[in-house]
Amino acid sequence: MQHQDRDQFIASVALVIAELYGQPPTLNLETTLQQRLNPLLDSFLFESQAIVATEATILIADIRGFTSLTEFFPPPALIASLNRYFQITSELVNHHGGWIDKFMGDAVMALFGAPQSRPDDLKRALICAVDMQRSMARINREAEANGEPSLYIGVAVNTGKVMAGSFGSSVYNEYTVIGDAVNLTSRMEAYSLRGQILLSEASYQAARDFIEIGAVNQVQVKGKSQPVTLYELRAIKHPVRLEVPPIEIRKSPRVQVDLPLAFRRVECKRILTERYFGRVNDLGYFGMNADLPLVLPPHTEILINLLGAGMSELGLETASDVYARVLRCHQIPGAYRTHLEFTSIGTRGHQQLKHYIDQLLWRG
Structure with missing residues (x-):
């Protein structure tokens, strides 16, 4: 039982005692009840919520890019x-x-199958996840119309064996679940894009007859060989058919980096000789953002060469050439922030890039 639930x-x-005696409840009465009932509740919960092994579906929803919003909107x-x-996601989980297992910063962790197990736990978890994304899309439309910040969430769903029950001590305890399935769900969530729902292999296999899937991605996560x-x-x-509303145009997770690069412009399939330097600040499987010293119009083709520290960070033994196309560019103090899409990258180079991004995601 959580602290607020006890209160x-x-x-x-x-209130019941006060009504029985025909008097309004007082602070002294509540204080006395807390002193007398809390030890009894501790004993009862430890006995009634013994730790057991069970199967559950874990759902974790987390806001994407919340930190960046703090730069543009007041607290x-x-x-x-x-x-x-939190209100919307909590209501949907209950519905x-x-x-609701816990709030973790701006993330919500919910359980289906613990403490109470039902045959359709997975289906209810998936419907809940879709309803979360549909509800967020609706309130974001309302927020944008009112000039308020839009919040986008990524959701991960995994099914597996957990240990469930009351963990803690007589001083503080709570009902929760632990185990590899919980850890994997947390790692999965880091790979979800805005508006996306990701399923583990276990959840997909159990639900494949009643769902439709999109992209499939193989990633390396901490704790898995x-x-x-x-x-x-x-x-x-x-x-009933429920579709996840399309939101994110990105094709992969992104990580914040600070890597040096050199680049040359490509015109009419000819690489120009003049060389420029910049720094990569945001990296994905299929593109990057970089701060460059000059304006590059959209559709400009460039040849990127990662340098020194950038090569060692990515685990590259030799210089790696990547062709990219400019998507858009805007001025920032001292540079031009340029959004780039990779157009050509070797197989080994792409594997190393993906491995590097995956490592940063699970380390975070």
Whole structure:
């Protein structure tokens, strides 16, 4: 039982006692009840919520890019948006028969199958995940119309064996789950894009008859010797069709970096001789953002060469050439932030790039 749940319970008991004696509840009464009932509750919870091995579906939803929003919106606006997000996700978890395990910063972890198990735990978790994305899309449209910040979430769903029960001590304890399945869900969530729902192999295999998937990605995660396959959930086919609203135009996760690069322009399939230097600040499987010393119009082709520290960071033994196309560019103090899409990169170079990004994601 969480701290706030105990407070509500004791306040309700105080109200019942006050009504029986025909007097309004007092602070002294609630304080006395807390002193007398809390030890009894501790003992009861430890006995009634013994730690057991069970199967559960874990859902973790996390806001994408929340830190960057703090640069553009005042705290009151962000707090209001954050509380609205917690309210909506909590209501949906309860509506679909799940259990809110905890809030972790701007993330929500929910359980389906613990403490109460049902035959359709996975299906209810997936419907809940889709409803979360559909609800966030709706409130973001309303937020944008009112000039308020939009919040985008990524969701991970995994099914597996966990240890469930009351963990802690007589001083503080709570019902939760632990185990490899929980750790994997947390790692998976880092790979989800804005508006995306990712499924583990276990969840996909159990749900494949009633879902539609999109992209499939193999990633390396901490604690696993072999790559983990992640499946993008696009739609649930029955009992009623529910589609995940398309939001994110990116094709891969992104990581913040600070790597040196050199580049030359390519015109009419000819590499020009003049060389420029810049720094990569954002990196994905298929593109990057870089701060460059000059304006490059959209569709400009360039040849990028990662230098020194950039090569060693990526694990490259020799200079790696990557062809890229400019998508857009805008001025920042002292440079031009340029968004680039890779157009040509060798197989080994791409594998090393992907491995580097995956490592940064699970380290974070």
